[in-house]
Amino acid sequence: MSNVNLERRIKRQAWFPEHRFFAVTAPGLEALCAAELTALGAGEVQPETGGVNFSAKLELAVAANLWLRTAGRVWLRLKDFRVRLWEDLTRQAEAVPWEVFLAPGAPLNIQVALKGSNLKHTGRIAEVVGRAAAQRLREVGLAPPVPSEPGDENAQRLQVRGNDRRASISLDMSGAHLHKRGWRAQGGLAPLREDLAAALLMLCGYDGREPLLDPMCGSGTLVIEAASLSRGLPPGRGRSFAFESWPCHREAAWNYLKRHTLEQALAAPAAPILGRDSNREAVALAQGNAELAGVGQGVDLEAGDFFTAAPPAGPGLLVMNPPYGKRLGSVRQAQDLARRIGQRLTQAYGGWRCGVVLYRPEWAEALGLSETTAITAPFGGLHVTLLFGTVPQK
Ligand SMILES: C[S@@+](CC[C@H](N)C(=O)[O-])C[C@H]1O[C@@H](n2cnc3c(N)ncnc32)[C@H](O)[C@@H]1O
Structure with missing residues (x-):
């Protein structure tokens, strides 16, 4: 695919639309995280046990990764759908614009947590989604993702989760847990998270x-x-994030955002x-x-x-x-x-x-x-x- 075409897709699929996100928190911290997200300007902020759903443009979610103090990770919800049959999962996975979000040839770690679903075989669920992503990248002339090695902390995390007939496919924006601010050399005896x-x-x-x-x-x-x-x-000023490796990542805008926040401090x-x-x-x-x-x-x-x-x-x-x-x-x-x-x-x-x-x-x-x-x-x-x-x- 030409750079111009990819650039167009990036604008249309990544930067223009509002997306749904889920900020994971320790259970108990949801209301504080919801308040942080509201202050950042996120829309439809809805806490649930273990995290907060919100809507935003990608730009705001990037800033949320940088600013959230009480969250552990931010997931970008790529698809949210009803699933009854394997074909439903295949169709939805094939419709994701993977080339916009996945770094070509990079390790991908697919985690599956579907409770009460008709689709029981977690290995096969991961395979269907991984195959759809690989196919899409190949079709546009890019190297497909490779399965991550066990314990590879730097692999891009992808999650298929849901309950009963609802499922979602989400991509991790954060990388390492957001409580890792990037400064801790040694913890001491009992550091607080x-x-x-x-x-x-x-x-x-x-x-x-x-x-x-x-x-x-x-x-x-x-x-x-x-x-x-x-x-x-x-809090995220001294660390890196998973989204920095995405094809849609805007390096110059990101550097400007960080520089600007530091100048304002x-x-x-x-x-x-x-x-x-x-x-x-x-x-x-x-x-x-x-x-x-x-x-x-x-x-x-x-x-x-x-x-x-x-x-x-x-x-x-x-x-x-x-x-x-x-x-x-x-x-x-x-x-x-x-x-x-x-x-x-x-x-x-x-x-x-x-x-x-x-x-x-x-x-x-x-x-x-x-x-x-x-x-x-x-x-x-x-x-x-x-x-x-x-x-x-x-
Ligand atoms: C659980 S740790 C605090 C951990 C800290 N919040 C962190 O994130 O690293 C408790 C600390 O209390 C200190 N401490 C215990 N008794 C103390 C006292 N009487 N006066 C001052 N410090 C004391 C210990 O030396 C220890 O560093």
Whole structure:
């Protein structure tokens, strides 16, 4: 196919139409992600368990990959259809303009999750879809995709999923999980996942304009997310995305978007951000991570014990992710810690707003916060509670 023809198809199939997308989230974070998408200008934003459906032009979905803090991945829905017979699947798969979205000759990983469907054989479903894609690329003179090797993280993901008689074929825009912001060198002992850190800050209504303290900062995830938010830096600024390899990708426009967002960002957080940890190695790690994330300037990190260090000027927002049960050795020790944290909060942080990552919801009471709200999300085989409240004045 001539370049002119491909270019025409790219405009007609990729850039002009509105598409449907699905932003995957950890269950519990859907409403926050929906709010992010609405703020970005997405249409028909509809949360469901495990993610958010939305409509947008491809350009907005590209920006969503760059900006979403609480999502794990964005799928572009190429086809949404009723399926009863194998012919239905073949017909729909053959109608996808694969040449516009698949890099010629690149590894393709087809995942199938059709529940309650007439079509039961997942291997055959993947084969039908893969064959349709290969045929279409060959027809226009391009190298067909190749099946990915097991564990190839860089392969383009394609998903066929659905329930009963409905199925969809979707292409992954993101590549690596979006919580991988591209800066983390080493995690430290128990790093918080970045989407959860961002979710806690959003639950607390953090807008970057009040002093922020993480008194148990570990590898620095919360202060780094806070600095990004405060400065208006996109979380995806330091990583690559699957859509960058698509034939329809607009390199110049993408580079312009990233450059423009960085130019618009503040040079430093709008209010002080302080991370402390009693472990000096953690402080050094957090410092290194903040620099790798490009937010080293304007984030202060120092050694200090939460129970004895004086609070910084405030009130502001205190966020923390204390050590949890398994690591502390026993549930009783963790409960005891929650009670001691609560005492210290009331003693020294009256009037501060407070966000805490808790590994057991029942410890919330020990913290003594007032006007609390909480969300729960899975993390590392556990369920964590993200709790927000205010420390009462003495
Ligand atoms: C679960 S980790 C925090 C992880 C962090 N949110 C991250 O993403 O890397 C808990 C941290 O609390 C610190 N810590 C424990 N007791 C402390 C205390 N009394 N004062 C300050 N830091 C403390 C530990 O050194 C550890 O780094």
